[in-house]
Amino acid sequence: MMTLHGYWRSSASYRVRIAFALKGVEVNHHAVNLRTGEQSKDTHLARNVQGYVPVLELEDGTQLTQSLAIMDYLDATYPEPRLMPPEPILRSKILAASLIIASDISPIQNLSVLKFIRAEHGQDDVGVTKWAAHWIAKGFKALELIAQAHETEFLMTDAPGFFECCLIPQAYNAKRFGVDMTQFPKLSAINAACLQRPEFEKARPENQLDAV
Amino acid sequence: MMTLHGYWRSSASYRVRIAFALKGVEVNHHAVNLRTGEQSKDTHLARNVQGYVPVLELEDGTQLTQSLAIMDYLDATYPEPRLMPPEPILRSKILAASLIIASDISPIQNLSVLKFIRAEHGQDDVGVTKWAAHWIAKGFKALELIAQAHETEFLMTDAPGFFECCLIPQAYNAKRFGVDMTQFPKLSAINAACLQRPEFEKARPENQLDAV
Structure with a gap:
């Protein structure tokens, strides 16, 4: 295995x-x-x-x-x-939305970046939270507009896939950093629909053996 | 077109x-x-x-x-x-190396992040350069180890492709931010081999019509 x-x-x-x-x-x-x-x-x-x-x-x-x-x-x-549909345009669009999370949000609030801004820029807990919340909200604003332009239950598909693998962990982090998710109704609806499914329940941080 | x-x-x-x-x-x-x-x-x-x-x-x-x-x-x-080889493992490894640049380096030294650390963290030109150079060098250190583990002329292939599309622009930025590329001999060799090719020459920033 x-x-x-x-x-x-x-x-x-x-x-x-x-x-x-x-x-x-x-x-x-x-x-x-x-x-x-x-x-x-x-x-x-x-x-x-x-x-x-x-x-x-x-x-x-x-x-x-x-x-x-x-x-x-x-x-x-x-x-x-499939996590990704095979059609080149749809696949590219779903990958682009996933990269908004995986490139434009997540690495900027990575542990090593947060440590750097504490040590080198003198940021405290308030500054760190402001930083993380800023980049999450900026990315989510773009994603909300993209999500609202589609009628599907999930981002651009009728079943969760590649994008939703990225969204749900980022929404979990948004909560940790106090981002107001009511600004993002369609993303919140996708998040809620995913969290009801057993696959997402199994993957939740709190359900892992090393969870504190 | x-x-x-x-x-x-x-x-x-x-x-x-x-x-x-x-x-x-x-x-x-x-x-x-x-x-x-x-x-x-x-x-x-x-x-x-x-x-x-x-x-x-x-x-x-x-x-x-x-x-x-x-x-x-x-x-x-x-x-x-092909930009990407079809074999799932090789493809995954080339994508992973590309994401070190596209997720772990590039977005952290994006214009909007540099503006934020100037405005909110009070960083000046010296602080901004230190920041950008830090994340470029950190990512390049990892990539150099990966590159050295392969015998191929380019990262993991005999022709430039997906990864080299990411590396050469990042090496260009590394130069702008004063990163010492002699620390990264294999990456430098890949960069030099690419820059000799007409496709890379055509794509160079200085050869674009809007270049200042």
Whole structure:
């Protein structure tokens, strides 16, 4: 069986857990404790030179990194149900929306960035929360407009897939940083519809063995 | 013909220009002047609610955003030469390396983030340069280790593709922010090999009509 090296509260790990659950593929979960700095030790750096989670270890020992690249691999090797539709335009649009989260929001409120602005820019808890909430709200404003332009129950499809793997962990983080989600009614509706499904329940941070 | 709305110095626009050149596909170039704030005007927001470049406008008026999603579309609709190999593991690894640039480096030194740390964290030119150089060097350190683990001339292939579309614009930005590239000999060798090719020459910022 494959092993997913992750952390309960890491939004990138959460994305991949949802993807596995949607595919109905079982995976071993191995926790890398980000609170104790386990990600910076040699054991983990041997899995991922970036020291980030998640890492998907295949049965032959191959290690895959970066949540979206892991999801791309899963979609190629376990085609049904699809995370991404095959039509090039729709696929590109869903990938673009996913990248608003995975590139334009999430990395900017990554733990290492928050540590940097505390240490180098003298930001306290208030400053850190303002920073994170700013980038989440900015990205979500764009995504809300995109979501409202489509009639589908999920972003652009009738079933959750690639984008929803990204949205639900980011909405979870938005809550942590006090972002008012009532500004984003369609995103909130997609989030609520996903959270009712057993695949998303299984992937929730609080339902992981390493949850504190 | 398709139209690419971009800006000469935008690294995300530069990525897509390289992709078009590698495919040998002609495209109209329309400049959106980021220095005068044209990206925040209604005309451009109608193309992309995020107000970012690039935007690829298809012949039927469909607008695609996010450079990696545009490259994914190009690879699906103009299959040869491939930007991405078809093998799921290799593809996932190249995508992961590309995401180190497109998610973990580039957005953190995006213009809007640099403006925010000036306005809200009181950072001056020195602070902004230190910030940008820090995240570029951090990502490049990881990428150099990945590159050194492969014998190929380019990252993991014998011809430039998806990853090199991301690397060369980021190396260009690294130079702007004073990052010492001699720390990264393999990345520098890939960069030099690419810059000798006519496709990369055509895509260079200085060779665009809107270059200042």
